[in-house]
Amino acid sequence: MTLKSLLLGATATTCLASAGWAERGADGHVNLIYWQAPSIMNPYLTGGTKEREAASLVLEPLGRYNVAGEMVPFLAEEIPTVENGGVSDDLKSITWKIKPDLTWSDGSPFSANDVKFTAEYCMHPDGGCAQLAKFEGVESVEVVDDLTVTVHFAEPQPNPYGPFMGGQAPIIQAAQFADCLGAKAPECTDANFSPIGTGPFKVDEFRPNDVISLSANPNYRDPAKPRFATMTFKGGGDATAAGRAVLETGEFDYAWNLQLAPDVIANMEAAGKGVALSAFGTLVERIEINLTDPSPDLPEGERATAKHPHPILSDMRVREALSKAIDRELLVEIGYGKAGRATCNLVPAPAAYASDNTDCLEQDVEGAKALLEEAGWTDSNGDGIRDKDGKKLSLLFQTSTNAVRQDFQALIKQWWGEIGVETELRNISASVFFGGDPGSPDTFQKFYADVEMYANNFDGTDPQSYLASRTCNKAPRPESQWQGENINRYCDPAYDELIKELGRTADLGKRGEIAKKLNDMLTKDSYVILGLVDRGRVSARSNTLGGVELNTWDTELWNAADWYRIKE
Template sequence: MSRTLQRLVRTLLLFSLIGAIALSGFAVQAQRPNVVTMAFTQEPDSLNPMYTTQYFAGLARSLYLKGAWDFDDNLNPVPVLAAEIPSVENGGISADGRVITIRLRPDAKWSDGTPVTSDDFVFTAEMYASEKNSPLGRGVFSKSIGAVVTAPDPQTVVVTFPEPYAPWAANLFGAILPAHVLRPVFERDGTLDRAAWNTNPTVVNGPFLLKEYARGQFLLFERNPNYVGGVPKVEQILITIVPDEAAQVAAIKAGNSDLGIFLAPADALDLQGSAPVEIITVTSGYNEGWFFNLRTGENAGHPALQDVRVRRAISLAIDRPELIEGLLNNLQGPAVSFWDGTPYQDPTLQPPEYNPEKAAALLDEAGWTLGPDGIRAKDGVQLKLRYATNMRSLRRDAQQVIQQQLLRVGIATELINYENRQFLASYENEGPIARGLFDVAQWAISPQFPDPNTSRFLISEIGTAENNYVGANWSHVRDEELDALFAKQRTTVDFNERVAIFHQISRIVTEQVYWMPLWQDRDIWSIHKRLSNVRISGATAFWNVVDWEAR
């Protein structure tokens, strides 16, 4: 077959997967029975884990890049590159809880046959910590946490914390970088920020290799014969990039997408009655909500948001039952806190109240009075908020409903929809939320699931010129009491004591409305009935991809 014809066939296949307009799903699957297909409504914004927190980037990464361990569908850690999960009993956790020792599998290899060694772990830690790089966050390798990684021998990694660090299992080495590939790049360029590997990871250690990537169109993976966990039963995985949820649903119905990912509730109901799929829900710690821009100075948020009474009024003005019934078909419940769906949720907290009269009274008290046009103002400034989210249709629908709800109490909104790929990009990559180009921003967020720890509210995670604008606190929350509690929980290894601290944290975040909950966001998936052994984890979704089978 000529290259021109190969391109034509590939193009026809792509169009069939995206729009189901040329080839039937049956024909595609009959020709390629051992290929699993899925459609992403957001293109990964980076293929280097240092530079992304995007959900879809994380899904793709679990195919090609692994770390010390994954979490199974019961949220238990399972070894991958590690020979065993560190514990006190096996000597992996020191008596004082400060030192974690990871023993590696001696048979682990990179896809080019180079052994995976402790040097790769040390290099990964160095890259996150280096101020010459601009990752979205430095994690445990930040100055505030101060983990130090050493390699006493090629198969042993030792991580030493200044004090006990309770969230280590969810935060240590979820993925590692190939030192033999990227160290020369760092030494030559002085940074990894612009490394070609970030968009074309040619050497990997996961169950699949990236064979071809057409930006904006598809990613094609083929199985890695050198994967330490065994050769996958599926030969290839094809991810197509589709413009929206409607295109994903069309592909599923046509049999051209085996997995439905992050489905809207209405779409799940539709598919359940019209396609040969199983619908499952998975707890992943995500909850839909709002972050407020509390910056002052450059890219400041609306001045009204500095007043907690205004933030409380906004929450009171939103009718969540209307959203949940009208947009979610009652398949999700109202979110209560940042930690819904975890043992750390405070059971004394209730779903936010809907009370527009109380909202109006709070706004009056704060000095934001109704003008003749029905919009509140104070000192000549109108209460009009830049309400930002991405292009997901469910969120755009929510914007329309919430805009009308807020208008009833005199709050105007300018609706802004950023491209999916750009929405949560880093400051370095001109991410609009990281740069403060919003007043309120809506997306689904989770802690460092399955651990409750998060860096979203820490003062040390505020990006500044001094730290190259690296940090996860894009809202610029500054609360010393909250910071102290987060520091305390990180060093508290007793489970019940740590739960009690998170109850205190939850109450502060709720009372101060640093984050405003909307609805719980359990992941909804569809799985084509031609697939078997697919077990989705809420932490590392594709943890058992080597066992998937397609018939």
């Protein structure tokens, strides 16, 4: 079977109906708590999941993915396919038909020009767009008429659903962002904090790393939605406090990403105020290895860039040794229980794209020691820390502040200590770590450490754009305002060529083979990414919040327009 034949059989589905519901805003106020506070409302200027989640209340793509991973239209009338004429027979273009009479929250008309502008904004060579991989292979975007836009690709694209599909690639208003192209993008504070959108809510006040006040979009396309008139999106704190606020006290209606031990969640749930929601998708907790030198002794602008290879971790034997020392099954048991599965992969699902790479699942301390010996790292003075050419085998290991992650850090430090690696631990507020501020030294993109741990995932069920984010040109650097998802600055021309091959391959079986090979190049072939845990998504809703459908293939707030208050 080819992806082209799959497109031929694709069908469009629609959003939940609002029949019988009262008028917009009838259910009053709703409270959300995200213990990682958003620092911006523009998903194109951050790699942080928390920002994409918040922005999805306001900004929408042409199409989204539902809870089953199926494509559904949002601002488009239907999902383009070969069958309906939306995808060209040669697979080199995709044409989107926009719903008529759409307006932005400021009352101005939405048009194909906004769609084209969004592509220009992200693809600008000086813009540092964090979602550039979504536009991989795009040659041009053509406005056919006010309600029709065509994306042209340089080569056939069997999977043409990167641009404008899913919560990572929404449409921004051309009028609002007209003066924000290229290097000016981070300077547009008003637009980045309070974007004008087509979504169910609009921003009334944005306080970075704290709280967002929102209200119902008066121009939302469904007059019966959203059911909530106002929303408070509280950020900050920790996962424990967020869980308690929904499950124990009922102070909040929804809590995202409860990265807590399973017994802690069960105890909270016993209070009876709410329920925990969980589902597996593509979220992998992993360790990223920095291939560049983050030393503060280097000049700013050269630190953690390709100009200076890492003095220790450029040796693959050291990276493999770090992986072998880790007991992933114990990490799962302590951190996630049934909501986690040990993995060596970056792409754990769907099954068609998941490598059978299991080499890392069995801890091998002696094998790790042998690799370090082979690499010339020995304990010359008997202090328990290996050294080489007068340099200690010492690493700075950073992650966000979270109880589970700090438990993982402590265990990994212990295991690395057993093989002679000295480890300094650092944890940074999640709001800062995932914030994407180009002026901050503490973001995960800037990566001023030797190794770091976090998790993210991709829209939908096809990993093409996600894997494409690891090509050479996606490395964060000063010229890109430190945006980009190639965090470890991995650069292999063979990988880049294989990404191009994936982009033009239609056969589903072959696409799976290529994706698995790309995954393995990052993991077991080079050990630049050390997969740890395939994490189930765990969030919570109050007993009085209806309409919530936990979505692991898009943003969790993908259907916030359908949420309502359950009457007790």
